[in-house]
Amino acid sequence: MERRRLLHAGAGLVVASVAGPMVAPSVAHAGTADTTGAPVVPDTASRPGTAGTTGHCSGPAVSTYGIATFTAAIVGMTVLGDHAYVVARGQNPPLLGEIDLASKKLTRTVRLPRGEGGWAATVSGGQVYVGTYPTPDIYRFDPATGSVTLIGTVGPAGGFVWCLTTAPDGTVYAGTYPRGEVWEYSPATGVLRNLGVARPGEQYVRAIAADDHFVYAGTLPLGHIVAYDRATGAKQSITPEPYGGAACLLARGGRVIGGFGRSVIDLAPDGSDARVIPIPATERLVDAITTTADGTVYCIGRPTGTVYRRDGDALVPVAAPTPADEHRGLFPLPDGTLLGGAGSGRLWWLDLGGGGSDIVELIDTAMSGPDPVQSMTYGMRGTVHVGGHFSITTHRPEDGSSRRIQVAGEPKQLRMAGNKVYAALYPSTEVVELDPDRGRVRSLGFVDNDQQRPTDMVYSRLTDQLLLATAPPAGRLKGALTLVDRSRKRLTVYQDVIADQSVMSLALDDRPGRRIAYLAGDTWGGGSVTPARPSATIVAFDLWRRKVLWEFAPIEGYASLQHIEVHDGVLYGLYKRLAGTWFAMDLDSLTVLRSGKLPSYGELSVHRGEVYASVFGGLVYRIGPDLAEPEQVLTGLGDGWYNPPQLAWERASWHAWAVSGRELARLRLDPDCPPPATNRAAVSPPDEAVLESLLAN
The missing domain is CATH 2.130.10.10 (YVTN repeat-like/Quinoprotein amine dehydrogenase)
Structure with missing residues (x-):
């Protein structure tokens, strides 16, 4: 399986700049598509803000709004x-x-x-x-x-x-x-x-x-x-x-x-x-x-982006042409300058004599193109925030505008809290706060503690904290749970909270009076290392006493849980290994009530009492709360996700935001609406080896 490149109506639009908060052109009105990607007549009932209108099941199930991120x-x-x-x-x-x-x-x-x-x-x-x-x-x-x-x-x-x-x-x-x-x-x-x-x-x-x-x-x-x-x-x-x-x-x-x-x-x-x-x-x-x-050694560090000159057995800082950026190459040129290439898409020329530098932004050139989506969240006043490589783009679909803000890494997770957007970045583990109205970004700190990849993030209104799950680098096993106090800019890290496993996912108990977070593990850790545990487990973590209450393996011998959610005393889980296996488990008795198999893995979400799974292969299923078998809701969304596919739900409707191909898409997922006839075809599962390699990139 390879991702298919999608160049729809918005694909030729190029963002003006990434030097700061800039308005990017977008599609002023929604285009619509059936699940095969063919254009159809726009349906005003599927526009943002019109949920609940008559004929809510008529028209296309998918409406597109231009490229999600460049x-x-x-x-x-x-x-x-x-x-x-x-x-x-x-x-x-x-x-x-x-x-x-x-x-x-x-x-x-x-x-x-x-x-x-x-x-x-x-x-x-x-x-x-x-x-x-x-x-x-x-x-x-x-x-x-x-x-x-x-x-x-x-x-x-x-x-x-x-x-x-x-x-x-x-x-x-x-x-x-x-x-x-x-x-x-x-x-x-x-x-x-x-x-x-x-x-x-x-x-x-x-x-x-x-x-x-x-x-x-x-x-x-x-x-x-x-x-x-x-x-x-x-x-x-x-x-x-x-x-x-x-x-x-x-x-x-x-x-x-x-x-x-x-x-x-x-x-x-x-x-x-x-x-x-x-x-x-x-x-x-x-x-x-x-x-x-002349034999002088120069190198460049991460995460600061500082160029260093070797002086004996010391590294002396020279300059930071593109601070807080990753780098792909460093080359001396005949005129005595250094040429550097930053991962975000910047080239710079550094004068070693005077220290001055010139920068070229490739996003302003024909190198710009549609990006697979890292993460997504639904925001205030109908905004949709999309994480891409080294950027967060805020879309306002009602008026067709968007703004692209550069950040120092890949926003693996995005969440709203109040009127701010919070992002957890790979590979730095930095947590940043974005004010989408002003385009301002501030750092809340770094997880560090031998962590590298943010895997899930939830917001607890009860404690006014963000809970962040992370995995270690390759060759290590011990993940972490981090509690992020957003008002005090304080990060409290609990490493190895699930012994010898990454923490892959988090869910909060939704029953009154419960102050418990559930954490799902992955025995593979950061990869390239032999697991120390036979089965991925779930732990219950008391948020007030800051301690693990219990640990349980829902299915013995299964190595990696990708995502979990909790609804009404039942924990739903989706495995990455074996890919696509799901279960529903009673939290009081720790009894698996139901289990089954989806074509691949992705993320779960609970919305208005229903449990959904969005998985690789462009598929959306409903798996609970009272279903004996998964119910296919949508197919044909393509492969526009870089990370496991997500659903960013509107709070007061049956619509969620996602991607169709590489376009921002609004999906109608009303359980009372029959799935489109074109969605009932058999689905071939994606190549798991390819997914594994892309997620490890």
Whole structure:
């Protein structure tokens, strides 16, 4: 399964800017579509604010309102001569962009044949090589002719080419996930060959470098450096000890230098003479590293976005051209400037002498396109807030306007509390508050505590707190529950509250007098690690006493719960492993009342006494409270979600907001309305390996 690129009526609209709160053009009136995507006559009864009108079951079940969120976020980056090349993420198929370094203008874009993006890029012999996902292809782009050639596919569906490098003789090397392999391609002979797994148990070759004799693979999650003899293929770890997950690597001047965990590592090609340079306390890792012609090492830290110069065994801050941004590449240019590429879609030129910098926003260019949606929430006065890559877009469907606000990461979760929008960001774990009327963003703090991925967030009116669930990075098991005091800007973190599991979902007991939150676990933790528990469990957490009351596994042997909700003393759950298995459990007796299977997994929601499941594959079901079998409500919504699909309900109607393809959509989900006839066809489940890889990206 691959996401299908959808370019409907709003697809050609480009947001004006991301430098601050800007008004983005949108579709002034709703378009409508049946579930096949074909245009139909607009139905005024399905417009916002008209719930309860006569004939509420007539007309289309889906109304669309233009592209939900735009992106120019990038992953791969390289430089060839007087041009930089960047690869977009989230656009299907991926977009390769060419930027003239002198004029700082986008001069050309080229579509690759398939995929969602390309983390890896390098150059050899005047050609640009790109490695993609979720099918791990290696492509060659010829700038002279504009042609794109598939070199080969280096792994199964759901895989990544995470990194590419070029040896001095022009040989290209690739590192992959999930098999943790190194591949070699010789442009001279056209031969592509597998050099094998770098390190058993390490799923990622996350960074790669090569010199005349060896190719070096940096692994993740532990962080070994494995040297392959380019002539014989023999390999050995040259790591005295694992340094923490690899992020970047280079081989220069007879040394191997890279970012591993919270250190910059500098060692000889045989692993001797290792020097470990701690990164500043404000940073979590080094995103990119390079050397200038005189051998000076520069690197850039995350989350601050600060450029550092190595001075002996210290890192000295130079500048932060794009603060609080991730970075995809760092390149010295012949004129003495540094070129950097930020993940949000910004390119910058830093004058190392004077410290000044220039910035180009790719969102203002033809690199901009429809983004798969990260998260969504329904707000005040009919607003809909949508999380995208490094942005939150506030839509006002009544008048067709929208505003895109840049944030420093992916808003994995969005929730309303009062008149503010709260976002939990990946990978920083920062919680931010957005005033949508003024476009102002303020930070409430970071979860930290070895956490990385926000997985769920709920608002407790009883305590006026946000409850946030998180998962750790790859290679770790212990998730956390965080209580966010929004008025005091205070975060209280309870790590490992479900022992040796991520906290994947949260639900509040809706019965009077109950002060209990229920937490759902995932034994896989952050992935790339052997589970320590046989079954995913649910715990009851007392919000006043701050303690676990009980723990229970609804279905033994099932490893990962994706989402839970509570209604009238019954807890509903949906598993990720085994994907699509759902259950209803009585909270007093801890007895599973009903269970069944949906085609895939996603999120649950309770609205006006009914329980719904929105799952991958463009499907919505009703599963409770009194149904023996799930009832299909909608299909054909496409694959516009980056994270598990959600429903953002209007409070006083049977309408919810979601996406149809990559367009913002208003869905009629009234249980009294029969599902459209076109929704009754059989549904093929999505490729779970592809979903797994995209969610791990």
